[in-house]
Amino acid sequence: MTPKLQLFGEVLSELLENRHKALVFSQFVDHLHIIRDYLEKQGIHYQYLDGSTPAPERKKRVDAFQAGVGDVFLISLKAGGTGLNLTAADYVIHMDPWWNPAVEDQASDRAHRIGQQRPVTIYRLVAKDTIEDKIVDLHHHKRDLADSLLEGADVSGKISTEALLQLISES
Secondary structure, three states: OOHHHHHHHHHHHHHHHOOOOEEEEEOOHHHHHHHHHHHHHHOOOEEEEOOOOOHHHHHHHHHHHHOOOOOEEEEEHHHOOOOOOOOOOOEEEEOOOOOOHHHHHHHHHHHOOOOOOOOOEEEEOOOOOOHHHHHHHHHHHHHHHHHHHHOOOOHHHOOOHHHHHHHHHHO
C-alpha cells in the first residue's frame, strides 16, 4: 500500500466513524481503480463515475448517492461535467493536484450546491518533494496573478516579464 493510499484510508476511516460522506477526485482513472479496490476490501459502500460512465447510469449513481447509497463517491476529475449536485457529501478529497486550480475548485463545488446544510471541508493529498509539490506551487502563482488582475493592481510591479513567461510556459 502506498503512503498516499494509507493516509487516504486513515482520513476516510475517521470521516466515516463520524458519519461524514466524501467526494474523492482524481485525474487518473487508474488511481480511482486502486482506491475502488481498497474500498471494496474494506467493505465500504461507494459510487463511481468516470468519463466512460453512460449518462443514464451517471444519473442513477448520483441519485443513489444523494439518497444515501454509499458513503464515498469516486469521481474522475474531468468527468464531473455540469449540473452535478452532490450535497450529500460534506468532505471533498483531491487525491492528486490538477495543473489548473479552477478545475479543482469546480470539482469541489459539487458539494457546495444549493441545498447543502453543512460546512464542506476540502482535503488535498499531495506527496512531498514530487511533481505534485510543483503543481501546488504553480497553483499559488496562478491564484496570486488572478487576484492581482481582478483587483486591478499593477501587475508589472508584482511580477517580472521573465517570471510571467515562465509561469505561462509551465502551464
